[in-house]
Amino acid sequence: MPHDASAFELILSxxxxxxxxxxxxxIVSLSAAAGAAxxxxxxxxxIALARFPGRELTIVVLNALMGLPPVVVGLAVYLLLSxxxxxxxxxxxxxxxxxxxxxxxxxxxIIAALARQTIEDLWVEYRDELAAMDIGLAGRIATLxxxxxxxxxxxxxxxxxxxxxxxxxxxxxxxxxxxxxxTMTTAIALETSKGDLxxxxxxxxxxxxxxxxVNALAxxxxxxxxxxxx
Amino acid sequence: xxxRTIAALVAYALLLVASPTxxxxxxxxVASTTSTQDSGLFGHILPLFKAATGIEVRVVAQGTGQxxxxxxxxxxxVLFVHAKAQEEKFVADGFGxxxxxxxxxxxxxxxxKSDPAGIKSTSDIVVALQAIKAKxxxxxxxxxxxxTHIAELDxxxxxxxxxxxxxxxxxxxxGQGMGxxxxxxSASNAYVLADRxxxxxxxxxxxxxxxxxxxxxxxxxYGVMLVNPAKHPHVKKELGQAFIxxxxxxxxxxxxxxxKIEGQQLFFPNANVPGA
Amino acid sequence: xxxxxxxxxxxxxxxxxxVGPLTILNDIAxxxxxxxxxxxxxxxxxxxxxxLRLAMGLLAPSRGRVTWGGRMDAASTRxxxxxxxxxxxxxxxxxxxxxxxxxxxxxxxxxxxxxxELLALVGLSELGDRxxxxxSGGEQQRLALARALAKxxxxxxxxxxxxxxxxxxxxAVEDVIRTVTARGIKVVMATHDLGSxxxxxxxxxxxxxxxxxxxxxxxxxxxxxxxxxxxxxxAGELLI
Numbered sequence: 001m002p003h004d005a006s007a008f009e010l011i012l013s014x015x016x017x018x019x020x021x022x023x024x025x026x027i028v029s030l031s032a033a034a035g036a037a038x039x040x041x042x043x044x045x046x047i048a049l050a051r052f053p054g055r056e057l058t059i060v061v062l063n064a065l066m067g068l069p070p071v072v073v074g075l076a077v078y079l080l081l082s083x084x085x086x087x088x089x090x091x092x093x094x095x096x097x098x099x100x101x102x103x104x105x106x107x108x109x110i111i112a113a114l115a116r117q118t119i120e121d122l123w124v125e126y127r128d129e130l131a132a133m134d135i136g137l138a139g140r141i142a143t144l145x146x147x148x149x150x151x152x153x154x155x156x157x158x159x160x161x162x163x164x165x166x167x168x169x170x171x172x173x174x175x176x177x178x179x180x181x182x183t184m185t186t187a188i189a190l191e192t193s194k195g196d197l198x199x200x201x202x203x204x205x206x207x208x209x210x211x212x213x214v215n216a217l218a219x220x221x222x223x224x225x226x227x228x229x230x
Numbered sequence: 231x232x233x234r235t236i237a238a239l240v241a242y243a244l245l246l247v248a249s250p251t252x253x254x255x256x257x258x259x260v261a262s263t264t265s266t267q268d269s270g271l272f273g274h275i276l277p278l279f280k281a282a283t284g285i286e287v288r289v290v291a292q293g294t295g296q297x298x299x300x301x302x303x304x305x306x307x308v309l310f311v312h313a314k315a316q317e318e319k320f321v322a323d324g325f326g327x328x329x330x331x332x333x334x335x336x337x338x339x340x341x342x343k344s345d346p347a348g349i350k351s352t353s354d355i356v357v358a359l360q361a362i363k364a365k366x367x368x369x370x371x372x373x374x375x376x377x378t379h380i381a382e383l384d385x386x387x388x389x390x391x392x393x394x395x396x397x398x399x400x401x402x403x404x405g406q407g408m409g410x411x412x413x414x415x416s417a418s419n420a421y422v423l424a425d426r427x428x429x430x431x432x433x434x435x436x437x438x439x440x441x442x443x444x445x446x447x448x449x450x451x452y453g454v455m456l457v458n459p460a461k462h463p464h465v466k467k468e469l470g471q472a473f474i475x476x477x478x479x480x481x482x483x484x485x486x487x488x489x490k491i492e493g494q495q496l497f498f499p500n501a502n503v504p505g506a
Numbered sequence: 507x508x509x510x511x512x513x514x515x516x517x518x519x520x521x522x523x524x525v526g527p528l529t530i531l532n533d534i535a536x537x538x539x540x541x542x543x544x545x546x547x548x549x550x551x552x553x554x555x556x557x558l559r560l561a562m563g564l565l566a567p568s569r570g571r572v573t574w575g576g577r578m579d580a581a582s583t584r585x586x587x588x589x590x591x592x593x594x595x596x597x598x599x600x601x602x603x604x605x606x607x608x609x610x611x612x613x614x615x616x617x618x619x620x621x622x623e624l625l626a627l628v629g630l631s632e633l634g635d636r637x638x639x640x641x642s643g644g645e646q647q648r649l650a651l652a653r654a655l656a657k658x659x660x661x662x663x664x665x666x667x668x669x670x671x672x673x674x675x676x677x678a679v680e681d682v683i684r685t686v687t688a689r690g691i692k693v694v695m696a697t698h699d700l701g702s703x704x705x706x707x708x709x710x711x712x713x714x715x716x717x718x719x720x721x722x723x724x725x726x727x728x729x730x731x732x733x734x735x736x737x738x739x740x741a742g743e744l745l746i
Contacts, residue, residue: 082303082304082305083303083304083305083462083464084302084303084304084305085303088304091464093305094259094288094290094305175259175288175290175291176290176291177259177288177289177290178267178272178273178289180286180288181288190267190409192409192410192413193264193268193406193407193408193409193410193413194268194409194431194432194433195409195412195413195416195432195433195434195435196433196434197433197434
């Protein structure tokens, strides 16, 4: 990115470096949200509906994992993916794939914990009907996840927001490589450390604007869906 | 929204993720220092290298200590750092192939215009450091095992000061990169040792300016090495060597010399100087 | 292929349901056999809903036992229930029925046709595509009925099927009850609507404070109630 341009000028001119950074941020965090949803939604629903020894402890741990420090997750994934680590042969360190992996691990507990709470609350309402129809555990999970879909969108947004906002994990596993693994948050960290505070602040506002847009889109989808499906 | 629409969106999204980013281009990972990144040098020379060879250089900017660690772990193909003794040890220990000198710049002692240690008049770095300690003037250390940090520790030693033992609350060890150290020094009106390249590119100067420069002991040499493929077979040795060869070639050396900020040259190529 | 096992008669022997300090049902001895509908009547809080759930197999008795066709297994493939406030799945009316058909093991290729039949049976053919949650209370009751019938039950339990329905909707529901009874489905229904009970019942069971006060065929119960409570109830007075 040009040295002296303000964030405003960069946006208006459609600066290619800025576009690359925004595109990467969205790809990484949206992919992580999708991956974390695939893992976290069924898992959260399972914990909500199944009864097993140690269930309460599992719930406590799951809730606690919502507060996983991003930098710790980053470090753990770094050690896994390093060439000297167990998954080194995958060659994924310092790539966007590693960033997606780290963020997925970071936000899966958030989505799972929120899904668990949502499904457990909904279960109170649905329990009799589903029991009367002899629906087994797998069917209950699928049915409740689908029926709770609008509330679960909020859980997904919480996960996405957390991913889009963090820098600790992606900077360690991604390496903040110019044009390759530099996201909005790592670019902000870089410009701050270079002393270009106005640019860093401007980028921060762009990041916030993007997150607001994503939330607005999700809200629109939810409203349309509710109108169609009740 | 039908299942089919959702499936189409998911497929599109997956395509986006799997798409161009690194499939076809030839690339290497270079672990380098924050000073080369923050000064903007790579932004200038790497596109020239890519145009000449088609090889994409992915720079992970860490402190010298961390970069050497990255090399030991095999997570980079090439190292480009500035701590000659440590680089030579890296090669001696078998982690690196040959070390090639590339360029130098110098360190400068930065301090507040108010000059609490009273050292503006001297051009002797040892005298300056002794004055800073004597007057307990605020001093920011990078503390991150970077080339700059190692140079700073060597200078305290040259001044006859055991900084680990003799430091007081005036000495702030922040464990971060050059830009962050300069920001902190600017905010707290403190002294800090910086490489000239990062200083020239640094914007948030506040009350700071150069107080000591030109001392021979402030000379800062950069070297480049290929990570040893014998230790890490996946290292891209042809591509990595191509980068090293270009850096020390006439074209690469000229590219380095041509990099200027506000008309000032930041780095001085010296690949053909024996013993650099 | 063997015919599926019968769940009738449903026999409750000395059954009781105790929750904490509360005894909700006590000394329940009742046989539900095939034939005309059995109607449970009595004031609210008397235990009608709990008795339905017990007979359905959703609840295990704290004392005594419940058997279905002589068996003790509570698997309810041949029994269906419509709750007082049925919960609609967040999909269309037809979608709800297809869900129930799927749960009952009906092949995918047959579901659309059977769903259309069931919608027609309860008079909701035109509302098949409407989101189920947007239907009126009466329409939801009828949809829940259609859903319950999807599994082709032998026994159909109904908890207050016409409560909070206007007369037209109530009549529609009662018509369905008569239709399914004619098809051989045993209906067991709890209601506090005396008129409904008179119109539909084959047998009547009066529940008061968790006990069966009187059980008789409808004609006898309404014309000649034996107990004081039954007489009070039939006279339309409050039974405290």
